[in-house]
Amino acid sequence: MFKVIWKDKNIRYYLLGGGTSKLGDVLSGMAFLFLAYDLTGSKVLTTGMAIAETLPYLLFGLIGGVTADWLPKKKLLIVLDMIRIPLIFSIVCLFYLELLSYSYLLVVSFLIQSIGCFFNPTHRTVLPMITAEEERTGVNSLNDTLTRGLAVLSPFLSVWLLNSYGAIHFFTLDALTYAVSTYCISKLNIKERRQVVNKSVKKVYSSIAEFAYWAKTNTSIRKLFLFTFVTVFFNTWVWEVGLLLALSEMSRESEELYSVIQGVFGGVVILTNIILPLFLKKMTLQIYLVGTMIWGMGIVYYGLFYGINHFFIGSAIVAIGLPIAGLSRIYLIQSLVPEDKMGRAFSFNAVLLYFSNTISLGVYGFLVSFISIQNLMFFSGILIMISSVIGLLFSVSRTKLRRSFIINFSK
Template identity: 55%
Template sequence: MYLTTLTNKNIRYYLLGGGVSRLGDVLSGMAFLFLAYDLTDSTIYTTIMAIAETIPYLLFGLIGGVIADWIPRKRLLILLDSLRIPIILSVFLFHQTGLLSFSYLLIVSFVIQTIGCFFNPAHRAILPMITQAEQRASANSLYDTVSRGVTILSPVLSVWLLTYGTVYFFIVDALSYGISIVCLRKIHFTEEKNLAKKTVRTAVLSIVEFFSWVRKHTKVKYLFTVTFLVVFFNTWVWQVGLLLALTELTSNSKELYSILQGVFGAIVIITNLIIPYFIREMTLKTYLIGALLWGLGITYYGFMYSLTHFFIGVALVGIGLPLSSLARVYMLQTLVPENMHGRAFSSNAFLLYTANTVSLLLFGLLVIVTPIQWLMLGSGLMIITISLAALTISSVKQSKFRGSSPIDF
């Protein structure tokens, strides 16, 4: 199945360019934080740098999807990559000449992430345009596998680059954008011209139009709602809570946290590769089953709360998360009209980043007065409850409207 998908030259170049570009993004993301700390020796300024990497998605995430639907996507992607190369190289040049300051580094980080708000939805929207319907599940799986593989490869590459200096991360990032441009030029597909009037007013109306469309399409509405809630209850307990729990239980928390992330990444990759062999068409039910497994994993390591059981819980999350993630992408590709794909993926990203930000802020306050184990257990149980409730509703509606679509609200 994967060999058949990879015979499509467009998909090969899409995976190569996207994977290399993703590797550069991960490395530069780490480099911004490393340099911020080197320049200021302050955890507060380093935190500000981390916030600068997420705020653009809250400010420009939705408008990025509109632009991705307005402008020919291939031309837009090549233009954005071409802009990123000199911007990212300027950090290297300023550093080598002794002119680099925290303020400049903060501005560059903000600009690079802002460009990402426009690049990511356009790049994601290309995949359904270069694949046939029967290839979509395997192509999504391959792309997610490449993206996850990059997160495992990046720490190894970063250790090697650190022997030369943090600033060389930016050279690799600039090279990755160059490779991305070459790959994008090799991809060929037909795009329909968007004749819409391109003004600020029409941009706002375009966003309103998409959310009005979502309101009338219950599957997509449920998908967005459940995604926001699941990510909200997951983000803190996964990104921060797990590390803090390990700190309570062992003196080797950082090492064990890295090992757990490695185990998680390996299971996600294996799951991604296996799923298309069993599931060709993904529905809301597929998504909810993935979310249920995801919640079971968090509940398990929250309830057992010991090192051995953390590995079992993380393994369950590693099966549930990619299942729900692939189902979400597949549904957006198939249920949303092609001329709205940019807005669909940018809206999805906006919801994810909003859920992440709110989760980190709220749980960051709750942990002051609430034990970490309780927060983990409560979050896992909430994800299970949400998933089961949505599954129950979908089953009732399916039996009521038997003979229509697999899940019909």
């Protein structure tokens, strides 16, 4: 199945460009946190850097989705990548001029993520345009597999860069990946449907309101967004900040260990992605909830056993649940949302994710001052599992009631 998909030139360039770009994003994401902590030595300011990576989606995320539905997608993606290259490379230049500051890092992080508000939903909407519906589970799986596969390289690259050149050259590599992404996108052959719309500021907001009303009336999409918000809230701080801070308390090589854990996580995600399409051709909300429940189990494991070796095991458990949930979410959006609303659907989903991220980082950044990291991890995992079980029980009960009604009605 994967061989047939890979032979398609459009899909191949799409996957290579997206996967390479993701590798750079993973490295620069770690570098922003590493440099923030190195420059300030502050847990609060390090959390603030993580917030700077989520806040733009709250401001521009929904507008990015409207833009993705309105503008020529290929041209928009190329322009956005070309802007990101000099922006990210400026950090390297200022570092060697000894002018790099925490505030500048904060600004660049904010700008890079702001561009992502427009790039990511546009990039997501391209995939349904170059695939048939029956291919999407396989292509989504291969996309995530390739992305994670390149991300598995991040521990080796990060350890090598940290030991040889320092975290600053994570940004150099990120700039190169944007260049590769630009080339791959330029090779895509996309037949875009010309849309005639009133592209005014007023129309932007009415377009957002139109999608919000549609999503509210679609039960499956509404539930998907709700459970995604809850799960991400309890996961974000644990994975992005809590794990790094816990490692820093246990070892002097916390940055290297954090990078290796990311690699283990990516490796298990790859195996899960390869196996999943062999058994599941279509995804449902119930499958999504099973994935979030396994995800929560991994976080509970962090808190219960709280140690470096156990962080590797917990990450592996999370790496089984997260792709099940992630692929289910993408499939449901691609299958249930009309093409002319898909950009807004992915941006709306991203806004919820980043809104949840921002609240999570803010709340946990406050809680960590008087609650231990171990307890925060444990209770976060428990709450994810509880919400997943409630969702599954409610879904099963609704299905039984529906079947009972149909049987009684037919008698």
